[in-house]
Amino acid sequence: MSRGTGTDGLGNRPAGEHVDEFASRLRGQLVRPGEPGYDEAREIWNGLIDRRPALVARCDGDEDVVAAVHFARDNGLPLAVRGGGHGVAGYAVCDGGLVIDLSGMTAVDVAPERRTARAQGGCTLADVDRATQRHGLAAPLGVVSATGIAGLTLSGGMGWLRRMYGLSCDNLVSATVVTADGQLLTASEGENDDLFWAIRGGGGNFGVVTSFEYRLYPVGPEVFFCNVYYPADRAAEVLRSCEQYVSKTPDGVGPLGVFGRVPAIEEFPAEAHGEPFVAVLALFPGDPAEGEQALRPLREIAEPICDLSGGLTYVEAQAVLDEDYPDGGRYYWKSLNVPELSDTLIERLVEHAAAAPSPASTVDVWYQGGAMAQPADEDTAFANRGVPYLIGIEGNWEAEADSAANVAWVRDTFAGLRPLSAGGIYLNFPGFLEEGEQLLREGYGPNYERLAAVKAVYDPGNLFRLNANIAPKKPAA
Secondary structure, three states, X not given: OOOXXXXXXXXXXXXXXXXXXXXXXXXXXXXXXXXXXXXXXXXXXXXXXXXXXXXXXXXOOHHHHHXXXXXXXXXXXXXXXXXXXXXXXXXXXXXXXXXXXXXOOOOEEEEOOXXXXXXXXXXXXXXXXXXXXXXOEEOOOOOOOOOEHHHHHHOOOOOOOHHHHOOOHHHEEEEEEEOOOOOEEEEEOOOOHHHHXXXXXXXXXXXXXXXXXXXXXXXXXXXXXXXXXXXXXXHHHHHHHHHHHHHHOOOOOOOEEEEEEOOOOOOOOHHHOOOEEEEEEEEEOOOHXXXXXXXXXXXXXXXXXXXXXXXXXXXXXXXXXXXXXXXXXXXXXXXXXXXXXXXXXXXXXXXXXXXXXXXXXXXXXXXXXXXXXXXXXXXXXXXXOXXXXXXXXXXXXXXXXXXXXXHHHHHHHHHHHHHHOOOOOOOOOOOOOOOOHHHHHHHHHHHHXXXXXXXXXXXXXXXXXXXXXXXXXXXXX
């Protein structure tokens, strides 16, 4: 199953001499169908997506990106932008168009005295974490180290440090952006501030971000990671205990509740394999001994199935979930905000999680608030900050033959929980945005109209439309 047609769409391709001239201007490599490396160049993390671009520009610096934007615009080509290629919706590749591939642009420059780091747009979390941890510092990023920083940050960026230090986009100091007219701009509070506002939550609508400058915080290098699994029939007790824990630490640890089924691996008791669980995961960024004590209440809620908690390096903790999301697996995720952990909600979480056709699928409860809720909705493009819980519905499976059943399960779960939502989704977990503009307006919240106006300034022709797309709209006179 894929949103793409599965055809190469080469009828849209410009004349060969124009392509050759474009290729000659690149410091990087232009990959075309039939050439060695083409299939590798069009592959992304989500194996559910199978698309065939006409060209892939593997960029080696900002000037390559500028040239690629000009070429796509001047030739009327669909344009996709690949950072880490980890976006679940598969926008990083397109049929019959040009892919701007930043995956070779992975330099990270850390300024420890200023507690900032500038990372190129092709970096993954692992790239940034390795560089910043050499100085005992970290940027608030996500929870899977193979994730690209670009898509994560542009649509918010929720990670283990969200309640302490805010979202990834909240800690963006500046960015370099190639806009639809081929300009390379700096976006910051003091320069192109409307663009800077928009890229902090507005997704890839406004250009290609070639570098991100982040604010850093003292984290690690050793941390304590809570990773404890309880029987699913204790779900209400577990989720409400986490709720009480969070209420006592207003700007502290951000737990993640996970509903799933116990995997058949040796770390778990054999008698529990296949049984439903509700897990609690959390990271304490300071001294592991202090963290062990601070996170103990999350590990003593009930008799656990298994407790895999312990001290890790921060880099190791950031990779704890990596093996659950292998390259080439099939993924379809949706999300929605909820205002409370009601009895009805918890019952539905348990029921829907148990009905998942794939044992690798999960339903997740993100505890929000703290630092991520401190900015007002209008301070950045990221909206719905005041909602205390986000439910993530993750369909994760392997075989193509199972795709229809798993997509149907995610959609059914979303439909079953939607009446309990006050509106709003996390645009990094968007499904395929098949609900259309209504869901987009919920995701962008009260910022939608302002985003449409900024879009009209920087991308009036909607060149950057392969994303959670906002149609450009000039404000009324």
